[in-house]
Amino acid sequence: MPAPEREIYLLSPKQYSPETIAVAFAKTSRSPESFREIAADLNDEQSAQFHEKWVVGYGHASVAEHAVLHIAIENASRLAMEAIESNRLASYTEKSTRYQKWNPDAFHIPAELERHPLREEYIATCRMLFKTYQKSLEPVRNLVEQQSPRRENESEEAWDRRIRSQYVDSCRFLLPAAALANVGMTVNGRALENAIRKWRSHGLAEVRSIGETVKAVAQSEIPTLVKYAEPVEYLIETSKELASISKQKNAESTISDDFCTLVDYDPEGERKVLAAALYRYGNMNYQQALQTVQAADTSTLAQTLLSRLGRFDTPVRELEHTAYTFDLVMDQGAYAEFKRHRMMTQTPQLQTAALGYITPRRIVEAGLGEEYRCAMERAAELWHKINAFNPLVAQYIVPNGFNRRVLATFNLREAYAFCQLRAAPNAHFSIRRIAQRIAEEIRRVHPLLSQFMRLPNESWQDIEKGYFA
Ligand SMILES: Cc1cc2nc3c(=O)[nH]c(=O)nc-3n(C[C@H](O)[C@H](O)[C@H](O)COP(=O)(O)OP(=O)(O)OC[C@H]3O[C@@H](n4cnc5c(N)ncnc54)[C@H](O)[C@@H]3O)c2cc1C
Known part of the structure; x- marks a missing residue:
């Protein structure tokens, strides 16, 4: 009998759900049938039962890696983005601080500041930072225009595209971690379950809430694989205790260290x-x-x-x-x-205002040095106040330049x-x-x-x- 011919094909997510694809691959371990045949015999309910038994029950977690999701997350703070993007086995593309500009209301107000005496000052400081950012774009752009003049036959738009990152690069230092951004995330079921567990154990309400929403959204596609993605006591308690030990040992922050x-x-x-x-x-x-x-x-x-x-x-x-x-x-x-x-x-x-901030040369050359300094110092002042009661939340007000x-x-x-x-x-x-x-x-x-x-x-x-x- 001749050896069977090699076959290579896709199990398309247009035809099968992510959980079914994962089961079709997992079953090749015990079944002599082709992937097509295995997949054709499956329905969502059987796939869910398989995952309950093997992935959840017997801990054959790698099977969940064959179920892949594309998750769109919009208007999360750049501070939350750090938690979102801290998962190594996922892929991300985020709104760029180099190629896009931010509008003045695009910042997160943390739930932790609800009814807090510092809430109004937080909002005012965010607005001030965004305003200073907005105001700095034009003068720095003018400076960059002089340094990189428009080429012959170059359209206004093409010129702006060419120089945009150069002036935005200098102004973005003013944007606080509260600034909102969008991110597209591609992730498999196993990495996602782990990510949700981490997010739901996070010290910030915004990240916990993102974890809950992602879980709910993911359940429509992979109901079984993220079903048990709950907060993790180990992460919550360990990070609290380590923070408290580390706090007792805190060295005076110093900016004279080599970078x-x-x-x-x-x-x-x-x-x-x-x-x-x-x-x-x-x-x-x-x-x-x-x-x-x-x-x-x-x-x-x-x-x-x-x-x-x-x-x-x-x-x-x-x-x-x-x-x-x-x-x-x-x-x-x-x-x-x-x-x-x-x-x-x-x-x-954590993001901090205790280690000083950098000042981009172009900000100074555009005559904005003093405004920049005032904005950064006002943000630092508020950081100190919020930091005294919640260092995690204080991070939101820290601008990119720190x-x-x-x-x-x-x-x-x-x-x-x-x-x-x-x-x-x-x-x-x-x-x-x-x-x-x-x-x-x-x-x-x-x-x-x-x-x-x-x-x-x-x-x-x-x-x-x-x-x-
Ligand atoms: C010019 C430029 C513009 C950018 N613009 C943006 C932007 O607008 N928005 C944005 O969010 N990011 C942007 N980035 C960041 C970029 O998307 C990457 O996240 C970043 O450069 C890290 O690179 P990396 O993935 O190669 O690095 P690492 O994660 O350190 O990976 C190192 C290497 O490992 C391999 N690797 C790692 N993970 C994977 C994987 N999952 N699949 C396959 N191979 C892998 C690759 O060979 C990779 O080069 C930009 C980067 C550049 C250079």
């Missing part, structure tokens, strides 16, 4: 990566591979491993065998972009992806500065394997001089 400290790396990291690469293509054990590298010309080996990398190529996975931990201080605008690098392990602290700390651990492969993408000339200057500095630190400790990163000829000091006042 980028490489706190941990493996001095043997390069040799380990090279050994892993030899291991992959040979049959030695790891110890032998390490000894081979010890005796080899590592520079030639590094060339072999990385010199053929093209602009759109990803280095081989073996670069994941060495990692770096950075203690970083960056403005919130940069962090909003940094946080999207899902292959990193990131531990951000600094925050984040601890980040990532491997050399992710360092390539991050540094190359975020040091590129079209990236925002704030994140370019971080990417160039991280690359510099890695080059210092692992020059052999980091020399192949494609980075523009711009130093982080150039960026500081050119863009920050």
